[in-house]
Amino acid sequence: MQLLNKADIDKIFSMKEAVEAVKEAFALYSQGKAENPLRTNIYAKKYEGNLLFMPTYAEDAGYASLKIINIYPENMMKGIPTSFAQVILIDAKSGDIIAMLDGTYVTQLRTxxxxxxxxxxxxxxxxxxxxxxxxxxxxxxxLEAMLAVRDLDIVKVHDLSIERTEAFVKMMKERLNGYGTEIVAAASADEAVEEADLLITVTPSKKPVFDASKCKAGLTVSCVGAYQPDMQEMDPKILTRADKIFFDSKDAVLEESGDILIPMADGTITENDFTGEIGQVICGELTGREHDEEIIVFETVGIGMQDLVTAKTIYEKAIAAGIGTAWK
Structure with missing residues (x-):
């Protein structure tokens, strides 16, 4: 079994490669070429944490995987990571466990x-x-994924804590200076989203974190953080303004994401408002953006296929390059 830590992965795998791997994962999923059960979630109520288990099998790829990821949002206040994870990669032809990868980093990359x-x-x-x-x-x-696919002039960053925002911006300016994009702290969510062409929300919030009335035509929104039915980052009014609404997995989103479940429950939207899965766009089954004035919403809760394809791509590159530690 090959052990691959963050440093190993960084030597051989870029964000642009991660984007291509996840495109493949979404396409395989939407084509029905994956066994991708909904994740098992055990709630650790005493500690406000979630213990998540995500198995996946893709016959065409020849691999299976299991990700264990534990998410504890309150860790942010303690100055420690909010998630811990490992990804186990399995040779589906033999059943051999062939690799264990730093699941926290794989999750960050694929998300x-x-x-x-x-x-x-x-x-x-x-x-x-x-x-x-x-x-x-x-x-x-x-942030890096946003910069990897579009040549942006500026990204405005906002968090509830201005101190945390400024520290993050300082760090990202140093780490991502090769992209040539100005990264600045925004004092408010309104300041961040006004004039934005691309918007990411990635918080554990249980109430909307932006005002949809401040969003301009042509905006593309990726909502990432609402992985539980009681979580809601997205202002539901953006759904009523949206021309198209896409998911990573319709089944997973309708099981897990408060961003969609809450406005469905109060009648703001219905299933008739959904466009489909992003994998269907990648495969050519659905049309994506048709003109520059469309507002498009993408809701993602994460699926095991992202972990599988990302992990197998990293593993294959690592073996070819002689990277990692063999454990027998």
Missing amino acids: GAASGVCFDVLGRKDAKIGALIGTGGQAQTQ
């Missing part, structure tokens, strides 16, 4: 890459202004 896919497939080609709401453990790769 960020989902927004990258959204913007690459659905975003305006001439997008120049980005907005990011949330600066937690998933925010770094979300």
Whole structure:
């Protein structure tokens, strides 16, 4: 079995490669070429944490995987990561467990890459202004994915804590300076989203974190954080303004995401308002953006196929390059 940590992965795998891997994952999923059960979620009520288990099998790829990921949002206040994870990669032809990858980093990569896919497939080609709401453990790769697929002039970042926002912006300016995009702290969500062409929300919020009336025509929104039915980052009014609404997995979103379940329950939207899955756009089954004035919403809760294809791509590159630690 090959052990691959974050440093190993960084040597051989880029965000642009992660975006391509996740495109493949979404396409396979929407074509029905994956066994991808809804994740098992055990709620650790005493600690306000969630223990998540995500198995996946893709016959065409020749691999299976299991991700264990534990999400504890209150860790942010303690100065420790909000999630811990491992991805186990399995050779489906023999059943051999062939690799264990740093699941926290794989999750960051593939979750960020989902927004990258959204913007690459659905975003305006001439997008120049980005907005990011949330600066937690998933925010770094979300920001990089946005920059990896669009040549942006500026990204405005907002978080409830201005100190946390400024620290994040300082760090990202150093890490992502090669993209040539100005990254600035926004004092309010309104300031962040006004004039934005691309918007990512990645928070554990249980109430909307932006005002839809401040969003301009042509906006593409990727909502990432609402992975539980009681979570709601998205202002539901953006759904009534949206020309198209896409998901990573319709089944998963309708099981898990308060961003969609809450406005469905109060009648703001119905299933008739949904366009489909982003994998269907990638496969050519559905049309994505048709003109620059469309507002397009993408809701993602994450699916195991993202982990599987990302992990197998990293593993194959690592074996070819002789990267990682063999454990027998």
